[in-house]
Amino acid sequence: MSLRLPRVDRILDHPALASSPALRSIQKRYVNDALADLRRRALVGELSEAPEAEAIARAVARRLAEVMTPRPRALINATGVLLHTNLGRAPLSREAVAAMTAAAGTCELEFEVESGRRGSRLTWLRPLLAALLGAEDVHVVNNGAAALLLACTAVGRPGGVALSRGQMVEIGDGFRVAEMAAAGGAALWEIGSTNRTHVADYAAALAGELPGQSGPVAAILWVHLSNFSQAGFVHQPELAELAALGRARGVPLLADLGSGSLGGIPGEEPTVQEYLSQGADLVTCSGDKLLGGPQAGILAGSAALVGRCRRHPLARALRPDKTTAAALHATALAYARGQADTLPLRRMIGWSEDQLRARAEALAVRLGWPPGQVRASVATVGGGSLPGDTMASVALAVPTRDPSATAAALRQVGVVGRVHAGELLLDLRTVAPEEDEALIAAVRDV
Ligand SMILES: *Cc1c(COP(=O)(O)O)cnc(C)c1O
Numbered sequence: 001m002s003l004r005l006p007r008v009d010r011i012l013d014h015p016a017l018a019s020s021p022a023l024r025s026i027q028k029r030y031v032n033d034a035l036a037d038l039r040r041r042a043l044v045g046e047l048s049e050a051p052e053a054e055a056i057a058r059a060v061a062r063r064l065a066e067v068m069t070p071r072p073r074a075l076i077n078a079t080g081v082l083l084h085t086n087l088g089r090a091p092l093s094r095e096a097v098a099a100m101t102a103a104a105g106t107c108e109l110e111f112e113v114e115s116g117r118r119g120s121r122l123t124w125l126r127p128l129l130a131a132l133l134g135a136e137d138v139h140v141v142n143n144g145a146a147a148l149l150l151a152c153t154a155v156g157r158p159g160g161v162a163l164s165r166g167q168m169v170e171i172g173d174g175f176r177v178a179e180m181a182a183a184g185g186a187a188l189w190e191i192g193s194t195n196r197t198h199v200a201d202y203a204a205a206l207a208g209e210l211p212g213q214s215g216p217v218a219a220i221l222w223v224h225l226s227n228f229s230q231a232g233f234v235h236q237p238e239l240a241e242l243a244a245l246g247r248a249r250g251v252p253l254l255a256d257l258g259s260g261s262l263g264g265i266p267g268e269e270p271t272v273q274e275y276l277s278q279g280a281d282l283v284t285c286s287g288d289k290l291l292g293g294p295q296a297g298i299l300a301g302s303a304a305l306v307g308r309c310r311r312h313p314l315a316r317a318l319r320p321d322k323t324t325a326a327a328l329h330a331t332a333l334a335y336a337r338g339q340a341d342t343l344p345l346r347r348m349i350g351w352s353e354d355q356l357r358a359r360a361e362a363l364a365v366r367l368g369w370p371p372g373q374v375r376a377s378v379a380t381v382g383g384g385s386l387p388g389d390t391m392a393s394v395a396l397a398v399p400t401r402d403p404s405a406t407a408a409a410l411r412q413v414g415v416v417g418r419v420h421a422g423e424l425l426l427d428l429r430t431v432a433p434e435e436d437e438a439l440i441a442a443v444r445d446v
Contacts, residue, residue, distance in 0.1 A: 243279020
């Protein structure tokens with residue numbers, strides 16, 4: 001059935017839309033979309049009567065107000081997941097934010113202040129990161145996936161890379177390490193089986209003996225099992241064994257660490273230094289997961305391989321912008337000064353249970369809650385770390401009869417909690433003490 005819908009002009013001229021700050025051309029696009037949606041709904045029988053121009057104008061004004069709000073909005077992470085992938089991963093330090101602000105204007109991104117000549121990008125970042133990670137050289141790209149893609153593309157051709165079926169990790173949102181590694185055109189040779197892969201499987205790939213191979217692989221790829229573990233009848237060679245094999249055949253060993261740690265993060269996460277000292281030639285990792293800095297990808301390893309990556313045409317497409325480079329430098333500085341404990345992510349990890357409990361009790365009193373609303377909780381590292389990487393924590397249980405509805409209302413005022421065992425929990429490990437006032441205001445609001 002077709003409806004007689006109001007004309008576009010009539011909707012656009014309605015006072016409900018007149019106050020919208022959006023350009024007329026944008027308003028028109030939204031009105032047209034709204035009308036198309038009404039026609040579609042009429043066609044499938046969901047709508048029998050045409051709405052008034054005013055109703056459509058109001059709906060469009062609401063939608064426009066939504067898209068014209070500055071985004072992303074800041075939120076308080078009370079989920080207890082430290083590196084929350086959906087909430088912006090690592091919160092940046094004040095110094096990192098200041099560095100980003102300074103870089104936002106005109107800055108020495110590719111300029112030598114001394115000579116006044118063109119300089120190369122990141123010369124002020126590379127030596128510091130290289131020293132910190134114990135690598136000959138370092139290259140920086142815009143995220144961990146980009147680092148993996150660049151390494152496999154620049155180093156993994158022409159023969160492709162060999163990857164154990166036991167390390168074919170999916171990191172989230174449907175993205176698979178094996179597919180990202182091959183996305184630049186390097187062939188990916190799957191070796192071994194899901195549960196067991198042997199040195200001999202790698203040796204066969206290095207000798208060009210796999211079915212379909214026309215020559216040896218150009219690199220071995222090792223992927224850290226960051227978000228799952230295997231148990232039972234399993235075998236995977238040690239990284240050092242593969243390094244020895246690769247060295248004997250002149251084939252480099254690439255290791256994708258993903259998250260890893262610089263020490264200080266609980267669990268058994270390996271570090272870039274460990275991977276390099278065990279013989280990896282090039283280690284790729286995520287700058288924010290590893291350092292608690294901005295989203296970035298880091299390639300650390302031999303000068304020759306890092307150089308190949310830096311000169312590859314893809315490097316230009318994957319390079320980080322000036323604000324990322326600035327925040328990464330400020331974050332690396334905190335480590336270099338031995339002050340990494342002041343970084344927001346490391347501070348979250350550092351609170352003792354007693355400190356968290358004292359804060360929780362004080363907050364509950366200030367909120368005027370009945371006694372007994374403080375709970376023992378479990379925080380997780382998140383960001384694709386091992387499922388077992390958890391820490392004891394303390395949470396406030398919001399007194400409410402409908403935890404899901406209250407959780408939704410709290411989200412509207414900028415606080416994301418966690419519903420667990422029929423209670424709405426606000427985990428304090430992931431809330432900075434500076435956010436306590438805002439947390440109280442939001443809870444009172446609801
Ligand atoms: C997270 C992760 C990546 C990707 O890093 P991003 O910075 O998210 O692009 C790659 N490999 C592993 C093993 C990871 O855990």
